[in-house]
Amino acid sequence: MERIAQSPLAVYQAYLDRGELAYQWSLEASRAVFYPRLICPYTGSERLEWRLSAGLGTVYATTVTHPRDGAPYNVALIDIDEGFRLMSRVEDIAPDAVAIGMRVKFRLHRPGGDEPPYPVFVPVATPTLPSPGPAGGA
Amino acid sequence: MGGLQRGSAAIVGVAESDLGAVAAEISPIDLMAQGIHRALADCGLALKDVDGLVCATAQSRTSGLNLAEYLGISPAFIDTTILGGSSFMFHVAHAQMALQLGLCQVAVIAYGSTQRTIGRRHASVHEYNPYETPFHPFLPSTAYALAASRHMHQFGTTREQLAAVAVAARQWALLNPVAWEKKPLSVPEVLAARMISYPFTVRDICLVTDGGGAVVMTTAERARSLKKPPAYVLGCGQAITHANISSMPDLTVTGALASGKAAYDMAKLGPGDIDVLELYDAFTINTILFLEDLGFCAKGEGGRFVEGGHIAPGGGLPVNTNGGGLSYCHPGMYGLFLLIEATRQLRGECGARQVAGCETAIAHGNGGVLSSQSTVILGVEATV
Numbered sequence: 001m002e003r004i005a006q007s008p009l010a011v012y013q014a015y016l017d018r019g020e021l022a023y024q025w026s027l028e029a030s031r032a033v034f035y036p037r038l039i040c041p042y043t044g045s046e047r048l049e050w051r052l053s054a055g056l057g058t059v060y061a062t063t064v065t066h067p068r069d070g071a072p073y074n075v076a077l078i079d080i081d082e083g084f085r086l087m088s089r090v091e092d093i094a095p096d097a098v099a100i101g102m103r104v105k106f107r108l109h110r111p112g113g114d115e116p117p118y119p120v121f122v123p124v125a126t127p128t129l130p131s132p133g134p135a136g137g138a
Numbered sequence: 139m140g141g142l143q144r145g146s147a148a149i150v151g152v153a154e155s156d157l158g159a160v161a162a163e164i165s166p167i168d169l170m171a172q173g174i175h176r177a178l179a180d181c182g183l184a185l186k187d188v189d190g191l192v193c194a195t196a197q198s199r200t201s202g203l204n205l206a207e208y209l210g211i212s213p214a215f216i217d218t219t220i221l222g223g224s225s226f227m228f229h230v231a232h233a234q235m236a237l238q239l240g241l242c243q244v245a246v247i248a249y250g251s252t253q254r255t256i257g258r259r260h261a262s263v264h265e266y267n268p269y270e271t272p273f274h275p276f277l278p279s280t281a282y283a284l285a286a287s288r289h290m291h292q293f294g295t296t297r298e299q300l301a302a303v304a305v306a307a308r309q310w311a312l313l314n315p316v317a318w319e320k321k322p323l324s325v326p327e328v329l330a331a332r333m334i335s336y337p338f339t340v341r342d343i344c345l346v347t348d349g350g351g352a353v354v355m356t357t358a359e360r361a362r363s364l365k366k367p368p369a370y371v372l373g374c375g376q377a378i379t380h381a382n383i384s385s386m387p388d389l390t391v392t393g394a395l396a397s398g399k400a401a402y403d404m405a406k407l408g409p410g411d412i413d414v415l416e417l418y419d420a421f422t423i424n425t426i427l428f429l430e431d432l433g434f435c436a437k438g439e440g441g442r443f444v445e446g447g448h449i450a451p452g453g454g455l456p457v458n459t460n461g462g463g464l465s466y467c468h469p470g471m472y473g474l475f476l477l478i479e480a481t482r483q484l485r486g487e488c489g490a491r492q493v494a495g496c497e498t499a500i501a502h503g504n505g506g507v508l509s510s511q512s513t514v515i516l517g518v519e520a521t522v
Contacts, residue, residue, distance in 0.1 A: 009268055015282040035269045061389055063283035064336040065276045074272050075280050077384055087270045100291040118272045
């Protein structure tokens, strides 16, 4: 049996290091698999290939979490166009302005230190800054 | 032939351990042992009769070993399945299996938690998930809030409707002498409370208490010879849909749909036959989701269903008659208390909160972040 050289997580993070959002495609199920793993959860097959996402998606669910200390922040589930869902947050707008159905695009976030980069999202139609402007600002 | 047999086993003894805030240095195993002692006294059995040991707690990796040693027993059957707060409903099915197969004659199911005393952070291990943890979800609240956001989006469910669940629970709790909360609660008070994860304020979220208890099960034959009327296990069903909220297929449909169907099929009953519901209300959205998925109203109608005191004392459907995880007690894995209350309702022991003529009850457990669902239907002798 072939020994696994690189974990699914390590591969995923290597793509992120290069600024790419990657996911797996199950050849037997003909559908996306996320989070990355060794076995397809739809078929049990090992035949998973890596693909790159175009980074476009839609907010599926959203909440604003209020820590005891610090500013409230968004946590959202994003349905990516290629057919998988992930947890993330939507940036560049107020956390309570994030709405279900909103179109968003991938942006790499580099937290720095020992923490690896991770995907966040921003609205596809960037709102007029700094305050809500006249209609059609997008 | 095969599978669990309707009415082959029964819950014959129930008891809570100390609840709320327990004495300093009390351990979860202390609370399990106290609960077992009281539950055995409740049915007139003794520790020497126990040959099946079933337990779960977030605070002990090998709770079965620790509890057996503590009690000085070497049980013929042991099960320490842990799937979150619904574990104890899974335990009922596993104990019924063992009793039906003759692997044991008397099984106790026990739970203990001191999370309030030692602090939630120390009471349960939060596993690092590289695909979720970087976004700092405040688990489990954030996950359930995401589910609530979908329900509000798809069905127009309102914060006021969520609050109605908390208010109903509080009204029931005021009828329960051992409930943690002692003061009335209104919808505006729920809405104005400290926001935790939108749409939930702290009043949409279960308590953080200590507590534990035990349930004694035996075969139907033996049950009839004991002190109190048995609560027969008429149906059991279970379903697991995911572990992490980002992997839940549809945030508005829970595994209760499947677990409920399996339990109804085994019990040969439907929602219209159930007299009292004990639903795992870790968050106000839970009660709404489970009312829908267990067939008490159509999908999406749960918010409107709970309005106007419909599930409160004196309403159309008695739900969470002990005051629930929202107002009675929630030590982290709440499922055992649903079984205790359902049994007491069937026995007619509930005093001011007793549902008249109660012959059937559902105890529905939820675990993880809507991840594991397990439904137990109990009934009195006349329903067997």
